[in-house]
Amino acid sequence: MELNAKIPEGPLASKWSKHKFNLKLVNPANKRKYTILVVGTGLAGSSAAASLAELGYNVKTFCFQDSPRRAHSIAAQGGINAAKNYRNDGDSVHRLFYDTIKGGDYRAREANVHRLAEVSVNIIDQCVAQGVPFAREYGGLLDNRSFGGSQVSRTFYARGQTGQQLLLGAYSALNRQINEGAVQSYTRHEMLDVVVVDGKAQGIVTRDLVTGKIESHAGHAVLLCTGGYGNVFYLSTNAMGCNVTAAWKAHKRGAFFGNPCYTQIHPTCIPVTGDHQSKLTLMSESLRNDGRVWAPRTPELAQRLRKGEIKVEDLKEEDRDYFLERKYPAFGNLVPRDVASRNAKEAVDEGRGVGGSGIAVFLDFADAIKRLGEDAVRAKYGNLFDMYYQITDENPYKHPMRIYPAVHYTMGGLWVDYNLQTTVPGLYALGEANFSDHGANRLGASALMQGLADGYFVIPATVGDYLATIGPKPVDANHPAFAETTKAVKERIDKLLSLKGNKTVDEYHRELGLIMWEYCGMARTAEGLAKAKGLISALRADFWKNAIVLGTNDEMNQSLEKAGRVADFLELGELMVDDALNRSESCGGHFRVESQTEEGEALRDDENFAYVAAWEYKGDNVAEALHKEALVFENIKLAQRSYK
Amino acid sequence: MSGHMNLTLKVWRQKNENDRGGFITYKATDISPDMSFLEMLDVVNESLVKRGEDPIYFDHDCREGICGMCSLYINGRPHGPKRAITTCQLHMRSFSDGETITIEPWRSAAFPVIKDLATNRAAFERIQQAGGFVSVGTGGVPDANEIPIPKVIADEAFNSATCIGCGACVAACKNASAMLFVSAKISQLALLPQGQQERYQRAQAMVAQMDEEGFGNCTNTGACEAECPKEISLTNIARMNREFFSAKFFKEEEIR
Structure with a gap:
């Protein structure tokens, strides 16, 4: 099968608007004849479900939590990027596009990323209109900060709880549609398979987690907004329930899996304390704006520190190695996540780690507290410091924090074309569940942007084209494929039991x-x-x-x-x-x-590797087939990333 | 790396909504003070599974205090003995070796138990659906900076918006009132300019749904505020009452 990314022709900056014009529209009177199944209710799922219901489609949403509001988008802390240039510091759609492609180490599609940068500005407008309480300045306008390796201040934030506030915004839009009867919300339901009829996705099979009832749902299109697969590592910053099941079942039904090896390891997480550890807690990367990362200069010093022979305070300035500042003077502590993480690991591998396990480095706010005062530091990072204190029982205002990288985000995911459609017609993947916009590394504050871009602005335009093509004929829920898929799900459950x-x-x-x-x-x-x-x-x-x-x-x-x-x-x-x-x-x-x-x-x-690796499932215990989608760069010159 | 703490747990076990349920006693051994409360339960569950016994069902997900899924009533207090945190952020160092800990689900008729320590909080969903939103569709909204909001107002609205919808306020209240929860959402939108157009319909619709769900009334005891993991303040309830009464006493056009 030949992969076709369906990237529109024409100059980069006009591809999306031209494409939107070329997409077929569904007649308003026909929209209510279509049903769309949305699996997952995080930023991508909630925003997509609400927006599609507003357009007039029937929507059903499914989540395994007891409320759509509890999807793990809720835990995102730092912020959301948008090319508003409210700071007058030289930002633009093109710069956000450029930074995202470069940050992704030139492994993302130009057209997708440019579209993401374009709609980023609309996302902020949308969220504010819903009543999302972003941080503001005394003049009443929105505040911004610089974030995760960016040279401009384009990150909008809501204290350290940006994901929560954005999700509550999307959830409120979803609630409005539920109230109007346009969305049916199924909570405590887990999707266990996709029903494919004549090569098209036309339904799903779910298990009611309370009663165990297995049932199928028919729809004209299925949207997987089911997040990432970081929990394959057991310990990660994901919620306990985050899983790959929906995406994996789709994969086994014919959806190719893109770049599965691209995993993001986040540099600033609270270190592991023992075998009982069930998950890792991330602390926003914004901490690196004021915190300085360091490790003892030599393994001997680190060892004495671990044994308690000396205290952190005893270490002289020259015995502290601020390794990011030393190696990357231009970016210092603000290098991208992958670079920061690798350097922390290196320090630990050299025996310079700290803490009981020796698997951690310091993130030190002493300078910031001296420069800005403790109150100013508290105003900026109070909730993060409290969280750290709560978990470690150590006061970060007095002692440097101990941090270590942890699995956080997966850039890989289901392969999708420019319309967010997988290789199975009618089956779409949005947000972290797809592979498309972050290349091999995601920049800070870009995940929220992508989830909402896909849900609010991309899918409402692209899914209509598919629906108009297949027509409003009702999906036949009595097609044998529904019974067969349901049977397969039950058999697997029996086998597990x-x-x-x-x-x-x-x-x-x-x-x-x-x-x-x-x-x-x-x-x-x-x-x-x-x-x-x-x-x-x-x-x-x-x-x-x-x-x-x-x-x-x-x-x-x-x-x-x-x-x-x-x-x-x-x-x-x-x-x-x-x-x-x-x-x-x-x-x-x-x-x-x-x-x-x-x-x-x-x-x-x-x-040799400027391509997307898209894997095709070939059967149990059979090697998967590799398909390559060449990445073509027409607007950006590929360069080795340097943050020196 | 196991720890040195040994505890006795009295845990509410209930097969399903129709079962009567009752307390069962378990031993939790070799518990580390660095474990979170839920990790302690993980350890107990792991040993139950090894013995072929049904593990204790409890709701939890993010384990970083923000999703609002976890919900245990520990020694008579929602989310346990410490202030301003959820159960997942509670660590075993807050307990002493040898202690007996009683663990129950949220107790409220509006939150029926569905298994062991998990309850059905769909009532909260229906209240939010009744009016917890601003009626704007996707697209066609003004530029974000065309809606200036004084920082103090934005901060106050934010304080209300931090509610995680866990239900601890209901569990803490002797009347099982949901007023703190409902008032937090009403307040957030009543404070902001975006929420003005529908503020009175919203207050009425959400309060009506709250009453329909069977939550009790507020008698200003303040247990909800004391137990709220996000420190949502009682002021919200006063604000909700004002919104509600304004809507009832006056015609819409008179109160703008």
């Missing part, structure tokens, strides 16, 4: 996570990846023999829920390793040890 071994699902998940972190984490080698492949496939085989899955289907059964999700992660993990193995260059969040510059920086290989 038959597992009465001796190892808990969590134990498998933890083990998988360790393999992924060790071999497919911040630095990857061909040798390590080959080893990981064997380990994962052995673990998967063992899971299907020795896992313990308790209870029955007809009840609230967390044992069953977890088992289904971990079983899918065990398959995804292997694909991630295959993809990482194939991409023998370093780029963005994917660092191949074999491919680095003399200075130890990531070395891209544009000649």
Whole structure:
């Protein structure tokens, strides 16, 4: 199958507006004859569902949480980018486009990213109109800050809770449509498969997590807004329930998976304290605006510190290595996430780590407190400092924070064309669930932007073209494909429930996570990846023999829920390793040890790898087929990233 | 890395909404003070699963205090003994070795238990759906900076907007009143210029839905404010009452 990204012809800046004009429209009187199924209710899902219902379509939303408002977008802290240029500091749509392509290490599509930058300005307007309380200045206008490696102040924020406020905005728009009867909301429902009829997605199969009831829902289009798959690493900043199941089932039904190995490791997370750790907590990257990252200069000093022979305060200035400032004088502590994370790992690998485990570096606010005063620091970062204090029992106003990178975001996801359609017609992927806009590394404050861009502005235009093409004929819910898919879902549940071994699902998940972190984490080698492949496939085989899955289907059964999700992660993990193995260059969040510059920086290989790797499922235990979508850069000159 | 704390847990177990339910006692051993409360329950559950027993069902998701999913009534207090945090942010260092901890679900007729420690909070959804929004569609809105808002007003609206919808206010209240929750949303939009057009319809619609759901009334005890993990203030309730009474006493055109 030939991949067609359907990128419109013409100059970059007019592609989107021209494309919108060329897209077919659905007659207003016909819109109510269509049903659209939206899976996931985070920023992408809620905004899409609300916007589509406003247009007149029937919409059904599904989420596994007890309310759409609890989707994990809620936890995003830092902010959302928009090319408003309210600061008069030289920002523009083109600059946001350029920064995003460069930040993504030249592995994203020009046309998609430019569209993202274009609609970014509309997102802020939309959110403000809904009553989202963004930070403001005394004059009453919106405040901005610089964020995550950006040289301009284009980030809009709502204290450290931007994701929460944006999601509550989208949720309120969704509620309005539910109130009007245009949206039916299904909570505590998990999607377990896609129904494909004659090559088109026409429905889904869900499980009611309270009663266990398996049912199918028919629709003219299915939108997967189901987030990322960071929990394949077990420990990540994702919520406990975040999973790949919806995307993975779609993949097995024919949707290609794009760039699965692109994982973002976020540099500023609270370090692990023990085996009981269930998740990692991120602290906004905005902390790097004022905090200075450092490690003791030598392993000896670090060791004495860990043993408690000396205190942090005893370390003289010359014994502190502000390694980001030293190595990257132009960007200092504000280098992109991948660079900051790798350097922290390097310091720890050299034995210069701090804290009980030795797996952490310092993030120090002493200078900022001296310069701005404790009150000013509290006003800016109060909630983050409180959170840190709460979790670690250490006062960050008095002692430097300890931080370490953790898995945060997955740039990879279902492959989509310019219309956000996967390789299965009628099946779309939005937000973090797709692969499209962040290349190999996502810049700070870009995830919220993408989720809302896809939901509010892109999908309402593009899905209409598909719907107009297939026509408003009702979907036949009696087509045998519905019964067959439902049966397959039930059989798999029965198979999971038959597992009465001796190892808990969590134990498998933890083990998988360790393999992924060790071999497919911040630095990857061909040798390590080959080893990981064997380990994962052995673990998967063992899971299907020795896992313990308790209870029955007809009840609230967390044992069953977890088992289904971990079983899918065990398959995804292997694909991630295959993809990482194939991409023998370093780029963005994917660092191949074999491919680095003399200075130890990531070395891209544009000649051989300027493509999107889109993987096609070929059957259980059969190698997936690799399809390549060449990335064509007509407006940007590819350059090795340098933040020196 | 396990810890040294040993605890006795009295946990509410209930198979489903129709089951009567009751307390069951469990031992939690080798607990580390660095564990969060939910991680402690994970450890207990892991050992239950190993023994082939049904693990304790509790709601949780983000585990960083923002999604509002977690909801335990610990030793008679929603979200446990510490102020201004959710259960997921509560750590075992807040308890002593050897302690007995009682864990119950939210207790309110409007939040029926669906299993063990999880309740159905759909009543909150329906209240929000009744009017917790500004009626603007996607597109066609003014430039963001054309709606200036004084910083003090924006900050006050933000304080109301931080509500996570967990339901601790209802659980804390002797009347199981939802007024703190409802008033937070009404306040946020009543304070902001964007919310003015519909402020009175909103207050009436949301209060009517709240009453229909069977929540109790407010007797100004203030337990909700004391237990709210996001420190939503009682002032919101006063503001909601004003919005509601203004809407009832006057005709729309007179109160603009």
